Amino acid sequence: MLQEEAKAALEFVCYCARCGASLADPRNLVNLYSDTGRSICFWWCHACGAKGEAVEVDRVTAPHMAEE
């Protein structure tokens, strides 16, 4: 993923998945990292303390089927 795409991926998460508060204020954490080529947004909500990771789903695959 290129720098520009990574920048766009950083904007993937905008609201807390638990309480719905906006994560725009810098006191919330939205931190992008990469795991085996996938961009992951780690987020932490200042309002309710929830944290999670979000990955944009761009392709649906079922890898276990291949073992058949």
Next chain:
Amino acid sequence: MLSKERNELLTQVGPGTPMGNLFRRYWLPIAAASELKDQWTKKVRLLGEDLVLYRDRRGKLGLIGDRCAHRGVSMTCGIPEHNGLRCPYHGWLYDGDGRCLEQPNEPDTSTFKDKVKIPGYKVQELGGLIFAYLGPEPAPLLPRYDLFVRKNVVRTIGYAVIPCNWLQIMENSLDPTHLEWLHGRYFQYVFEQNGRPQESWPISRHHQKIGFDVFEYGIIKRRVLEGQTEDCEDWVVGHPVVFPNMLRVGDYGAHSFQIRVPMDDTHTYHIWYTCFVPNEGVQVPEDYPISLYEAPLKDERGNFVTDYIDGQDMMSWVTQGEIADRTTERLGTSDKGIILYRQLLLQELAKVERGEDPMCVIRDEAKNDVIVLPQEENKYGVGDLLSGIAKDWNTRYALNIDEIIQICKGRMSQTV
């Protein structure tokens, strides 16, 4: 990768900034006690403020603003008095709270001095260091972390003023894998250039696994290196990053705190506080002095000094830029500890903003007799690795390092 706003919020520590407010909840070391033995004042830059640490004629320490309220002369050039520090220019006298006690050339009846105040902060000494507290009252206790109060050890204090932001220095401590590169492969490359044998160097094994757990005093770091299993001390015990700004490392023979004190957004006062542990049955001489030394960042020619571990770390911190640009960083899975630390900073900041005490602000005397921190000692399965390579660490700049090693081996306890 972070947004620009988030990078600024996390790195800025000046008065009124969120992270500055968080740091103002902690006692921060600003000098070695020995520095004020043969001089009366020391200029201190702390959290974006210019201050002067001084000792009055009674021997009492004070920390006040460096600029005289009259016309701005540096109080570092001041004259110590019985009960405070006097400006050299026109003699205004201030006490440790920054209150103006005298204005010798104003009329006797003047109350002008009562309206004049410069900043004045609390200071305390522990374990050979002087700590300052810049936050709201009531001040918490000065935490008695184990190495500050440990008995029968030889201490050294190293320092450096590092021309970069504090956060990239702390993030280095949440980044275990740099060990095998910066202090492993890169160190071997330095050896190669210096004509020193490379094979003997013990730190280049690959990391199989790293782990991070939040605990009462910060984050415990764990690692499993190639050839180790999960029952090794490096994994089971690990060692902590003490919130918000201290790393603890150690082994059988030496334990060390690395304390990162933000001077301002682009300078960090770094302290290496080491306790050398004597061999079983060896008694360290009472009152053996704590030596103080500077760990150099660069040599006379302006090149980074990279033939010791801390010089390699400093090179890495400083070359990231004055304030690392996290809007262009590309983190991978090995950087998860860094993300956890950022989250912890924001979480504890949220506590401060709710009016609560953040992590490691201690007010309970019973808890503060000694705060024992976890520390693996059989490091990488090599045992006394750190002390064994004391000359490849910052401690090599302690003028008495050879003597310290002799004392700890029990060869000099009678003669010193």
